[in-house]
Amino acid sequence: MKAQDYKISSEKFVFHSNAENLHDTKLETKPVTYFRDALNRFARNKASILAFVIIIILVLFAIIGPIITPFTVSYEDINYAYVLPRNEFFHEMGIHFWDGGQNKEVNKATYDLYRGIQEETGRQVIMTEPTMREEEYMGKTNTLYSFRLDTYNAVGAKYELLNTQEYEALQKYQDDFNVQVILPITDPKQRPEAEQDKANANIWYKTKLGAGRKTQIVYDQDGNFIPIYQAHDGTDMYTSKMYYEGEEKLYNYAEPKSGGMWNIRVDYREYYIYKHYLAGDGITEPSFILGTNNAGKDLFTCLASGARFSFILSIIVASVNLFVGAIYGSIEGYYGGKIDLIMERIVDLLASIPFMIVITLLRYHFNVSHVIILFVAFFLTGWTGMAGRTRMQFYRFKNQEYVLVARTLGAKDSRIMFKHIFPNAIGTLITSSVLVIPSVIFSETSLSYLGIINLNTGNMTSVGTLLATGQNYLFTYPHMILFPSIFISLLMLCFNLFGNGLRDAFNPSLRGTED
Amino acid sequence: MYMFKYICKRIGLMVVTFTIIFVTCFVLVKLLPVDYSVGFGEDTAKIEAQLRARGYDKPIMEQLVLYLKRIVLDGDFGIGFRMPEYRGRAVWDVFIEKLPPTILINIYSSLIAIPIGIALGIFAALKKNKWQDHFISTAVMVVISVPSFVYASLLLFIVCFKMDALPLNIASFADIIKMYPEKNLVYTPGTFNWALYFNKEMFLSMLPAVFSMCFGSIAGYARFTRAELTEVLTSEFMLLARTKGLTKSQATVRHALRNSMVPIFPSIVGEFVSVLSGSLVIEKIFSIPGVGGLYLASINAKDYDFFMMLSAFYLLVGLLAGLVIDLSYGVIDPRIRMGAK
Numbered sequence: 001m002k003a004q005d006y007k008i009s010s011e012k013f014v015f016h017s018n019a020e021n022l023h024d025t026k027l028e029t030k031p032v033t034y035f036r037d038a039l040n041r042f043a044r045n046k047a048s049i050l051a052f053v054i055i056i057i058l059v060l061f062a063i064i065g066p067i068i069t070p071f072t073v074s075y076e077d078i079n080y081a082y083v084l085p086r087n088e089f090f091h092e093m094g095i096h097f098w099d100g101g102q103n104k105e106v107n108k109a110t111y112d113l114y115r116g117i118q119e120e121t122g123r124q125v126i127m128t129e130p131t132m133r134e135e136e137y138m139g140k141t142n143t144l145y146s147f148r149l150d151t152y153n154a155v156g157a158k159y160e161l162l163n164t165q166e167y168e169a170l171q172k173y174q175d176d177f178n179v180q181v182i183l184p185i186t187d188p189k190q191r192p193e194a195e196q197d198k199a200n201a202n203i204w205y206k207t208k209l210g211a212g213r214k215t216q217i218v219y220d221q222d223g224n225f226i227p228i229y230q231a232h233d234g235t236d237m238y239t240s241k242m243y244y245e246g247e248e249k250l251y252n253y254a255e256p257k258s259g260g261m262w263n264i265r266v267d268y269r270e271y272y273i274y275k276h277y278l279a280g281d282g283i284t285e286p287s288f289i290l291g292t293n294n295a296g297k298d299l300f301t302c303l304a305s306g307a308r309f310s311f312i313l314s315i316i317v318a319s320v321n322l323f324v325g326a327i328y329g330s331i332e333g334y335y336g337g338k339i340d341l342i343m344e345r346i347v348d349l350l351a352s353i354p355f356m357i358v359i360t361l362l363r364y365h366f367n368v369s370h371v372i373i374l375f376v377a378f379f380l381t382g383w384t385g386m387a388g389r390t391r392m393q394f395y396r397f398k399n400q401e402y403v404l405v406a407r408t409l410g411a412k413d414s415r416i417m418f419k420h421i422f423p424n425a426i427g428t429l430i431t432s433s434v435l436v437i438p439s440v441i442f443s444e445t446s447l448s449y450l451g452i453i454n455l456n457t458g459n460m461t462s463v464g465t466l467l468a469t470g471q472n473y474l475f476t477y478p479h480m481i482l483f484p485s486i487f488i489s490l491l492m493l494c495f496n497l498f499g500n501g502l503r504d505a506f507n508p509s510l511r512g513t514e515d
Numbered sequence: 516m517y518m519f520k521y522i523c524k525r526i527g528l529m530v531v532t533f534t535i536i537f538v539t540c541f542v543l544v545k546l547l548p549v550d551y552s553v554g555f556g557e558d559t560a561k562i563e564a565q566l567r568a569r570g571y572d573k574p575i576m577e578q579l580v581l582y583l584k585r586i587v588l589d590g591d592f593g594i595g596f597r598m599p600e601y602r603g604r605a606v607w608d609v610f611i612e613k614l615p616p617t618i619l620i621n622i623y624s625s626l627i628a629i630p631i632g633i634a635l636g637i638f639a640a641l642k643k644n645k646w647q648d649h650f651i652s653t654a655v656m657v658v659i660s661v662p663s664f665v666y667a668s669l670l671l672f673i674v675c676f677k678m679d680a681l682p683l684n685i686a687s688f689a690d691i692i693k694m695y696p697e698k699n700l701v702y703t704p705g706t707f708n709w710a711l712y713f714n715k716e717m718f719l720s721m722l723p724a725v726f727s728m729c730f731g732s733i734a735g736y737a738r739f740t741r742a743e744l745t746e747v748l749t750s751e752f753m754l755l756a757r758t759k760g761l762t763k764s765q766a767t768v769r770h771a772l773r774n775s776m777v778p779i780f781p782s783i784v785g786e787f788v789s790v791l792s793g794s795l796v797i798e799k800i801f802s803i804p805g806v807g808g809l810y811l812a813s814i815n816a817k818d819y820d821f822f823m824m825l826s827a828f829y830l831l832v833g834l835l836a837g838l839v840i841d842l843s844y845g846v847i848d849p850r851i852r853m854g855a856k
Contacts, residue, residue, distance in 0.1 A: 348528075354833060356795075356826075357536075357826045357830070364547050365546070449799075450795055451811070452811070471668065474672055475676050488662055493660035493661065495660075496660045
């Protein structure tokens with residue numbers, strides 16, 4: 001039968017109703033989009049919100065940290081190596097926590113050395129009243145002194161070799177700012193004889209050679225130090241108006257050396273301020289909020305810079321992996337069949353290469369910066385995971401009715417892939433991209449910790465390098481490993497919590513289950 | 516029959532993957548210039564002659580054939596020519612010497628981690644959404660997130676250094692020989708002497724490393740078990756089991772636990788394959804004379820024979836672990852076997 005046989009005359013059609021406007025009843029609630037819903041459910045997860053806030057703080061630390069500190073990663077001052085974290089507030093208040101102090105138990109010689117520094121520089125080195133303890137050691141009784149040591153002021157005096165111009169400039173600085181930087185020189189004939197103490201500028205008192213070729217202090221009748229400052233004889237060309245203890249020219253302030261050089265003894269703290277005043281680098285005084293490491297680098301700056309590097313690297317890696325993996329996975333998942341089989345084998349192969357082999361071979365073959373090697377290695381092996389996830393999502397959606405409709409209406413493959421299927425997969429992909437960030441940071445940290453990748457060049461460092469250095473001083477200076485450890489642990493924990501929250505939020509099947 | 520075919524296919528695929536990666540790696544390594552070092556007073560001509568005898572100046576494909584031939588016929592994986600302490604020694608001998616500490620630490624760690632982890636997971640699942648569950652889940656989350664070198668350092672600092680409860684370093688053979696003079700222990704390189712490894716000193720000195728390794732595993736097993744068991748506990752056959760008169764503990768042990776073990780068991784099997792490989796980080800922190808340390812040293816010293824052999828070893832262990840995990844699913848769960856037909 002033909003279609004026209006069924007012609008129905010138009011009179012037979014009647015309106016259902018004669019109203020002007022026909023429409024459904026309007027929805028009284030607002031429509032909830034996929035992302036809106038995800039956001040709503042994410043906001044209900046307290047732990048994830050907290051984790052997100054902490055991540056933001058850590059990111060801010062990485063961005064702002066290197067800007068606000070006057071120090072740089074390449075800054076180092078070996079004289080202020082191993083100093084402990086100091087917060088000026090706690091230090092001013094005299095609270096024995098985070099004040100740059102270290103609880104020490106030392107023998108009498110070391111204790112006297114600190115006492116000497118305190119007496120000469122006039123700054124507090126021994127922060128608490130020492131308690132004494134007797135100890136039997138190899139048939140001798142030693143007195144041990146326990147006290148809290150100010151690791152900053154314990155630096156004391158240092159010898160510096162200056163030429164005449166520098167020497168004069170330093171004297172002028174003394175007069176301009178009314179500070180005593182140059183300390184009287186000690187008499188070369190009376191300096192300590194023991195080999196290990198010869199270069200120690202902090203011994204300004206009379207000593208003699210004791211048992212075991214060790215330096216012993218000679219006291220006067222009252223048990224005080226006897227200074228061995230060289231008496232003034234005019235050879236020091238000292239023209240400054242600043243005099244150590246008094247107005248007169250009592251002592252010599254410099255020792256002439258060959259080649260027009262002057263050997264002077266400086267109060268190192270004041271000299272440090274002078275040095276950075278000359279350099280104009282914004283460093284006003286030695287105070288390190290997270291302490292310094294074995295080379296005298298500021299740990300705060302190093303940690304912030306390392307964190308910044310980690311974040312930048314991981315975000316770039318995550319986005320490149322997402323981009324490449326999503327395209328690759330879409331093609332695999334959408335076309336299926338032979339294309340999928342071949343592409344899957346390639347992914348399988350790449351995914352089973354141990355990361356260590358990739359990075360080592362890259363390191364052997366290309367003599368380029370390790371940053372590039374790290375990036376290439378992460379990219380070579382990283383995108384396969386993202387491709388797999390995209391492929392799964394495509395398999396899930398590609399045979400659904402709405403895709404069929406789109407195809408029937410004549411949509412091109414690329415339109416179906418990226419306009420119709422991909423937006424449905426994006427939740428899962430975002431979640432896994434976020435979780436790529438901590439895993440990249442973790443791998444980067446582990447690699448630089450193991451020393452396979454060296455990121456410690458020039459004005460750059462990494463958290464792993466800091467951890468590896470700190471490991472060597474775990475028992476003596478635990479602050480060196482403490483802060484990088486806290487940073488990396490906090491980061492991992494928060495990213496995991498945040499990632500879990502995102503995953504649950506983007507999972508529509510969990511909708512309504514939490515209530 | 517299907518299972519057999521499946522196993523053959525998987526093994527074949529593994530062999531192909533291994534071969535491709537191995538050959539690529541070999542070619543890439545051989546493309547590099549050979550660099551060797553000599554000790555003080557040694558002759559460079561001697562090492563050069565050794566290298567030439569091994570065919571280092573031949574085309575790469577010929578070298579590959581020679582290399583494989585030596586491995587198959589003599590078990591010869593080459594010699595060390597860069598690291599001073601292993602210069603001129605057979606790679607395989609050094610490897611065998613380094614294997615026992617790595618395996619021992621891994622086995623101890625697995626033996627501690629598996630029962631504790633699963634027990635914690637079961638406990639948390641049974642107390643779901645009570646404070647015990649929240650406590651365990653939080654602890655698990657923290658331990659899984661914190662990198663192993665952080666709690667390894669913490670353990671070293673608190674337990675070994677401040678509390679002085681465990682030794683700081685792994686005991687050396689010299690110490691152990693000195694400690695047990697009556698046993699007349701001798702250490703000859705390249706051999707395995709049980710008495711040197713299985714004694715109190717060695718065990719105690721390995722404990723810090725073992726603990727740092729097993730924390731992560733415990734957390735992993737606890738999380739996995741909890742997730743599986745909570746899912747099984749809510750399924751309908753549990754209701755049936757209770758309805759037919761089983762007590763809660765009977766139903767849990769006989770039905771829920773056995774079913775939840777289906778995905779857990781393969782990962783346990785996989786763990787025992789990967790005990791061979793160990794952890795580079797833990798071995799570095801505790802300075803364990805194991806395979807990981809050797810691998811790191813060979814990478815940094817550019818000792819290619821060591822690097823090739825150890826890379827192949829790690830690759831093989833990784834692939835085997837994956838294969839064993841997949842196959843054991845079929846072995847333990849009849850549904851997977853049947854469903855595949």
